[in-house]
Each structure stands twice: as C-alpha cells, then as structure tokens.
Amino acid sequence: MLELTDVTRRFGANTAVDSVTLSIPEGQMVGIIGRSGAGKSTLLRMINRLTGVSGGVISHHGRPVSTLTGRELRSWQRDCAMIFQQFNLVPRLDVVSNVLHGTLNMRSTFATMFNLFPREDILRAISILERLGVAENAPKRAEALSGGQQQRVAIARALMQSPKLILADEPIASLDPLNAQIVMDALKDINEQEGITVVTNLHTLDTARNYCERIIGMAAGKVVFDGRPEELTTEAVRAIYGAGADGEEISESMTSTSLHARGRPADVKAKLTPSGVALESI
Numbered sequence: 001m002l003e004l005t006d007v008t009r010r011f012g013a014n015t016a017v018d019s020v021t022l023s024i025p026e027g028q029m030v031g032i033i034g035r036s037g038a039g040k041s042t043l044l045r046m047i048n049r050l051t052g053v054s055g056g057v058i059s060h061h062g063r064p065v066s067t068l069t070g071r072e073l074r075s076w077q078r079d080c081a082m083i084f085q086q087f088n089l090v091p092r093l094d095v096v097s098n099v100l101h102g103t104l105n106m107r108s109t110f111a112t113m114f115n116l117f118p119r120e121d122i123l124r125a126i127s128i129l130e131r132l133g134v135a136e137n138a139p140k141r142a143e144a145l146s147g148g149q150q151q152r153v154a155i156a157r158a159l160m161q162s163p164k165l166i167l168a169d170e171p172i173a174s175l176d177p178l179n180a181q182i183v184m185d186a187l188k189d190i191n192e193q194e195g196i197t198v199v200t201n202l203h204t205l206d207t208a209r210n211y212c213e214r215i216i217g218m219a220a221g222k223v224v225f226d227g228r229p230e231e232l233t234t235e236a237v238r239a240i241y242g243a244g245a246d247g248e249e250i251s252e253s254m255t256s257t258s259l260h261a262r263g264r265p266a267d268v269k270a271k272l273t274p275s276g277v278a279l280e281s282i
C-alpha cells in the first residue's frame with residue numbers, strides 16, 4: 001500500500017500540490033487526470049522523490065519514503081520506476097544498453113561506466129524487449145526508433161529495475177493514437193500479469209476511462225475526484241476541468257485523444273477506442 005498523507009509541495013508562493021491524502025493498494029492501475037498545471041507531475045515526482053515534499057508524509061507498506069536519504073533513497077527509487085513523456089533514453093546508445101541502464105542503481109559505477117553487464121542481465125533485457133515487441137531493434141541506437149518504439153524501450157528499462165510501482169508521467173502525450181494504444185496496452189498488461197501498481201498521468205479522459213480501474217482528478221493542486229471510471233459523471237468532469245479561463249465550457253479536445261494529422265483537415269479527429277482508432281468529424 002502506498003499512502004500519501006497531507007502531501008503538499010510549494011514552489012515559492014505557488015502551491016503545486018495542496019494537502020493530498022490518498023491510499024493506493026498494491027496492484028492497482030490508477031489514472032491521474034486534470035488540466036495543465038493541476039499538479040499531476042509534481043505529485044508523481046514526489047512519490048519517486050525526484051521532487052521533495054514541502055509537507056506531509058509519503059509511505060510504502062508503512063515505511064516513510066518521503067524522508068529517505070542515501071542508499072535507502074536509491075533503493076526506493078529503484079522500486080518505483082518512472083516513465084516520462086519524452087522517453088528519457090540515451091539517444092546515441094543502443095537499445096539493449098538503454099534497457100540495461102535500468103540496473104544502474106544495482107551496480108558499481110565502474111561496471112556502469114564501461115558498459116559491463118552480466119550475460120544473464122543481457123538475456124533478461126532481450127527477453128523484456130521481446131515481450132514488448134521491440135527486440136529486433138536491440139542493436140540500434142535509441143534515436144533511430146519511432147516515438148512509440150522508444151517508449152516501449154523506456155518501459156523495458158523500467159521493468160529491468162524489477163519495480164514494485166511504475167509511475168508514468170504522460171507516457172502517451174507525444175505519441176500518435178495507434179502508438180498510444182500500444183503503449184497503454186503494454187502498461188495494462190504489465191499491471192495485470194505482474195501485479196505491478198501503475199500510476200499514470202494522462203491528459204486524455206477517454207484513455208483514463210478505458211485503461212484505469214481508478215481515476216483521480218486534480219484541480220489546482222487538490223484531489224477533486226477519486227473513484228471508478230463509471231462514477232465520473234459530467235459534473236465530476238466539470239469539477240476537474242472546470243470552465244476555460246475565458247469562461248468557455250470544457251471541450252472534448254481538452255479531455256480526449258485528438259490528432260490533427262499532417263495533410264488532414266483540422267475538423268477530423270482521431271479517437272482512441274478500445275477496438276482501435278476511429279476517425280470522427282467534429
């Protein structure tokens with residue numbers, strides 16, 4: 001169980017995350033939604049300790065993790081792997097080495113500097129890449145891969161850490177709908193097969209509904225919705241996304257996966273559905 005009690009993060013006078021209290025049981029797939037600036041990334045980054053807390057406590061199985069330092073902090077960061085919107089791979093390094101870097105915290109600096117990896121780790125990295133359908137790219141430089149393939153490599157690197165939790169910060173925001181679906185399917189599969197808790201920020205409501213058993217809605221740093229997808233009523237959506245700054249109502253484009261493909265008229269929207277990609281006129 002991951003527990004956040006009164007967790008707050010301030011940046012100067014700005015409160016990015018405001019007294020958030022949450023319990024996330026082991027094995028849950030949770031989607032965090034909200035407008036830009038609602039505090040979603042800051043919340044995830046505090047769990048992984050990329051960002052410190054200004055107040056409150058984060059604990060895992062009763063152990064406070066928000067105050068860990070040194071070796072214990074590194075061990076916690078290994079337990080909760082992060083996946084980022086921009087993949088964060090080493091572009092010039094080959095794919096398999098990128099995945100092997102998931103073992104970074106477990107190895108000596110010397111071994112890491114010279115890319116010395118045990119044979120069993122290399123075989124494991126390749127089998128994880130196989131599972132994610134990108135093993136044929138193992139010798140290529142990461143930068144030679146498409147965005148969707150790079151994100152699958154980033155997921156492979158996360159799995160290489162044998163994490164207890166995967167924290168994904170807008171993992172599909174840079175991907176086209178088809179690749180977005182492949183990446184979300186991979187995260188769902190890992191959650192179901194391995195029982196790894198997945199907490200993912202999503203900028204699209206329909207993706208959260210389709211993939212997550214629990215949705216947390218944030219607005220201005222606070223949790224304003226926490227429930228099952230079917231409990232997410234229009235009223236709840238309005239509480240999360242509110243009205244626009246100029247008073248306009250929430251629009252589908254704010255909350256759904258929309259793509260204006262090159263050469264395609266802007267009034268056609270590609271929507272990610274459980275059965276594939278549907279093009280709709282809007």
Ligand SMILES: Nc1ncnc2c1ncn2[C@@H]1O[C@H](COP(=O)(O)OP(=O)(O)OP(=O)(O)O)[C@@H](O)[C@H]1O
Binds near residue numbers: 011014037039040
């Ligand atoms: N390192 C930082 N320094 C100063 N302010 C920050 C920092 N990180 C985040 N903020 C501020 O905290 C607030 C919440 O930002 P955060 O990135 O967590 O929101 P978000 O919901 O993830 O938005 P987005 O979807 O655009 O990433 C914003 O007002 C942002 O400007």
